Amino acid sequence: MEKRFPAIAPRNQEASEQTRQHVDQLTKPLGSLGRLEELAVELAAMTGETFPVVTPPGVLVFAADHGVAAEGVSAYPQEVTAQMLLNLVNGGAGINVFARQIGAMQKFVDVGVAVEVEAPGVINRRIRAGSGNMLKEAAMSADEAQRTLAVGIELAEQIIDEGAKVLIVGEVGIGNTTASSAILSALTGADPDEIVGRGTGLDDAGWQRKKAVVREALALHRPDANEPLDVLAKVGGLEIGAMAGAMIGAASRRVPVLLDGFIATVAALLAVRLAPAVADYLIAGHRSQEPGHAFVLNVLGKQPLLDLNLRLGEGSGAAVAFSIVEASSRMVREMATFASAGVSDR
The missing domain is CATH 3.40.50.10210 (Nicotinate-nucleotide-dimethylbenzimidazole phosphoribosyltransferase (CobT), large domain)
Incomplete structure (x- = not known):
């Protein structure tokens, strides 16, 4: 059977890496938001946006x-x-x-x-x-x-x-x-x-x-x-x-x-x-x-x-x-980094 579908781009690895680095700078211990952190990186890879928006x-x-x-x-x-x-x-x-x-x-x-x-x-x-x-x-x-x-x-x-x-x-x-x-x-x-x-x-x-x-x-x-x-x-x-x-x-x-x-x-x-x-x-x-x-x-x-x-x-x-999903997106976009909040990183 003939199949005609629109083209689908691969995940954007550059955006996901930028998001991963940003998440690691947020005011929290590394990895402490668990699955939410992983989801944020996935959303960035999917959307191609370092700070992905999921609403509406x-x-x-x-x-x-x-x-x-x-x-x-x-x-x-x-x-x-x-x-x-x-x-x-x-x-x-x-x-x-x-x-x-x-x-x-x-x-x-x-x-x-x-x-x-x-x-x-x-x-x-x-x-x-x-x-x-x-x-x-x-x-x-x-x-x-x-x-x-x-x-x-x-x-x-x-x-x-x-x-x-x-x-x-x-x-x-x-x-x-x-x-x-x-x-x-x-x-x-x-x-x-x-x-x-x-x-x-x-x-x-x-x-x-x-x-x-x-x-x-x-x-x-x-x-x-x-x-x-x-x-x-x-x-x-x-x-x-x-x-x-x-x-x-x-x-x-x-x-x-x-x-x-x-x-x-x-x-x-x-x-x-x-x-x-x-x-x-x-x-x-x-x-x-x-x-x-x-x-x-x-x-x-x-x-x-x-x-x-x-x-x-x-x-x-x-x-x-x-x-x-929205919590993960808000985490990336709204949480302060150690630098912006003036909080000491270890």
Whole structure:
């Protein structure tokens, strides 16, 4: 499949070294702010700025339905996706609360909800009315998979042009942990028994059924691990493709991506397999309760900032973790150095 993505520059080592030297001159014992110091150096490398600015963050939430929901892989019915999209644009979802708390810009995008949601605040980029049921057919065509990525790139560029300095990407879509599990298994060879979780709260019988669905879909379609777009088309999701595209778009603009939970991190792995340089722009916001999340974080080599037993999605965990990213940025920009404060260094 043809892949056309914007160019992504490598990390700026000169900026990161300048930030590292500055952090070592701040009024504190060397290394005493631990992970915050490491994060500041990473932010400098990503942005190319010695004193990186991370506010305001931008939140993009992509919504889509999944045909595989018909197989009983979720504790909630499919109509919840459309209902939650309305809740999002009305400001009542978890991500809305946390986004307001951190002063984030917010955009909500319909890339494939089963029923069209016409409401102020819904950005219509519908590719189709839900993905196909991967147990019976491909989730989408190769062309549709390409289009999901293009939508994500477009929306990332749009919110960055409007001023976003860090990107948080979230999702709503009943059945999307099933699609994410299938993508992760296809890309890494992981056994579904290792990575498939309970999602929205399946009982034991539902959990076993979900594992079986993932296993059977992979056997049916045999997606090519060396062709990430083939994986997305056969067993993926419209919003997952859009999330991956948004991460590619952000990386091309030197904007850090603060990752949310399992679905967002699988989208990140997809983005990295499509455009490996994206990996340099990813920060793991938290580790969720989904068993596959720890697995995919390990594949990406990312250590999460938080572990609060979250499993909501929507970008909510990343929004909660953003305050740590902002603290790191403020440390570099606002703390005095030994010289400026007239404090004796040892």
